[in-house]
Amino acid sequence: MNHVPANIKAAKSRLIVIGNGMAGMRTVEEILNRAPDKYDITVFGAEPRVNYNRIMLSPLLSGEKNFDEIVINTPEWYRENNIHLYSGDPVVEIDRIRKVVISKSGTETEYDRLLLATGSDPIIIPVPGHKLSGVVTFRDVDDVDVMLGAAAKGGPAVVIGGGLLGLEAAVGLQARGMDVTVLHLAGHVMERQLDPSAGYLLAQELERRGITVITEADTAEIVGTETVTGVRLKDGRMIPADLVVMAVGIRPNGRLAADTGIAVERGIVVDDVMTTSDPAIFAVGECVQHRGQCYGLVAPLFEMAKSCADHLTEIETDGYAGSVTSTKLKVTGVDVFSAGDFSGGGNTEEIVFRDAGRGVYKRIVLEDGKIKGAVLYGDTTDGGWYFQLMKDGQDVTELRDTLAFGQAFAGGSAGNPLDAVAALPDDAEICGCNGVCKGSIVSAITEKGLTTLDEVKGHTKASASCGSCAGLVENLLAATLGGEYQAATVKPICTCTDHDHDSVRRLIIAKGLKSMPAIMQELEWKSSDGCHVCRPALNYYLLAAWPGEYVDHGASRFINERVHANIQKDGTYSVVPRMWGGLTNPRELRAIADVADKFDIPTVKVTGGQRIDLLGVKKEDLPAVWADLNAAGMVSGHAYGKSLRTVKTCVGQEWCRFGTQMSMSMGVELEKMTWGSWMPHKFKMAVSGCPRNCAEATIKDFGVVATDGGWDLHVGGNGGIHVRATELLCKVTTDEEVKEYCGAFIQLYREEARYLERTAPWIERVGLKHVQERVVDDAENRKALFDRFMISQQTAQKDPWAERASEGVDAHEFKPLSMVAAE
């Protein structure tokens, strides 16, 4: 058994945190903000990873976010703050007499103060079959991985539970291509957060999206032998399913506390400063029971974290007084908000507003002139305002007539968002997820000199979780800084959209968008059919995402790629046939000479990429020129494309007395493998037969340099305005390896780089290490990348010249109209 001795040289108290989740880490952050040197902090987490934002599992499932984006604290953060993190090694026992915790691996660690943040467990209904393979909960990243695995195969899925979490799971799975049925025991979905009217509107919207909702559905049995095949209801109905997600609720996890004899009822019992029945042990988050209440939302956790941190750093505090909560459904395109008690009846009055055309429903419940609860569907802009009025207990009698129209109407601010935000009191809550009020944001902006949304996120956590208050925070920045503030967080592709390149690429896959109209509809393009900036990018992203399936859209390509030649300044074109590895022969040269004569081509030039350029060809002549070149066995050199251009070679061991490898034949093989592939930008390669590097391979996108024992593979170089030499990707020995690494590297570039981003800036952005991890270190991933590349090549390697010269493709491009009649 390991034994970690007490830290004898430090006078610091030792704080151990059990639970690496949101509540525990938020408490640690609050402590560090107040007294960074007070504690020597050790964290034990059950999950084998850094801490992440659990409320972002839904966007992770739907593909709107990736894991890196939902990480709250990186490994660097733990290091910088001297926090010892044991992830994947949960504590299994607390010895309160010796004040030590014992982890699963047997490590014993001493504490002076112990903080329990063990969260909650998903409730599993013990119906027959609940242990079958394919039955999961929706609680952590591992659950999401299982769900994604099932979704990749498609097929039917059943979500048991039509609450907040269940519906988010259903929408995510449906977006991933599964046929989803939601089974819900109550009469309408989200019955704890919504009244029947809003529940009805929500169910309708879900049905419109293709999700089946069955209410009053009581599960009798999950059916299957080893793997789940369906769910049978008590009324006998059978619903087929390859995946069953149980999302019926959570239960505070107080096992560890109970085992050690601390008072646990529904949750771990704590007082207002989060102390348990043992004065050295504290608890925060979903595991606690405070004044008889247990919470499953984030805002209360953060309020608890503050009170607990105040107490642990000996700051005078009023303590935690319990939370009034509001909820929002995190489903893109569905706006639902509720807060307080909206059950009605008794002495309450209701204000109801409906706009069927816009699908808006608002219901505000009043008691004694004050807001007691609110349900909003379709338009939740004023949710925060109602919530604030409710928490403040403000008398709204005077606002009553116009209350339903929201703050803009009531405040007389004529809807100017800057005025509205300026008018808010300092204690108005801006970020509901993280419990940040206006005053703390404004003082952070002025005291710390913050100027961007990201900085505000970093310093205050406002809008760092669900992000729905980002607009409010930006308005606060603008109102506080005046003209100095310039909003620019993501750079949209163009003025047609607010999405940037990366989010569009991700959503194309996540939402299964397979055509340009589908992208523009689903991602809410602001123009009817895009523009010359976004259309070529979208066309490429679709080609890369759905090889063999997506049909290239010529009208969305720049003229060069549409007519497979380079437009020149006088409107004529240049034609460059492919010369594999820079090699040619008398037959090809004769054909080129004949074509130049026959079509009066004024300029014939040798290019920098070791081939021959015919300049000044008239557009109408292009198909005939290509036909003659095709007849001599030549194909398009794609000298005009965002695609594989040339593979430059030196003569190598074939001829050169210094050559150590066959660079010409390697060049030819690489070019034969990669030609025709569309890429984010042009892509050049070279192969040198010895380290003298006569083919200048170290300023290419992919450069191969022979050594005595094999090949050095270089990436990310280019000439041009900013000359950049390559970086060494790795060394390989066999020719087959050169080809596999080459294909894998190209595919990674095709899948990850932004349109019109060459490999040099791409690698500078993501880092060479990122590329090496995927292409060099991970053999399985390299193979998968290579296979995906070769699959896309099956449909990409078709000579565009031949299609146009002899198969009549795009004939309209090359033939002018003529006057058929005049009057």
Next chain:
Amino acid sequence: MTNNLTWVEVGPAANIPQQGARTLQTQTDRIAIFRTLDDQIFALLDRCPHKQGPLAQGIVHGHFVTCPLHNMVFSLETGEAQGPDDGCAAKVECKVIDGMVRVGLTELQAGLRHAG
């Protein structure tokens, strides 16, 4: 000048690709005839006022075309350059009757009178 136009028919609108263009050579110059996504037909002289780029080769989006040489954007309705750029591409009259595209040529374009 509009009243002296000579209207010529250049074939069905369907012969022009959607979000694309084709050209018509006249006695004096070349005309670009565009078909937009909403199936409207427009015509401009096939010559960007900036560096004479062939507008028919540009990307057509909304009721605009982007010149292939330097990405200037022109309104197909008026010929005006968009955004910060100055300039105007010459508008050519055209209409669609029973699915057939007709273009209004000047006397010079139609070859009815010789220049100079």
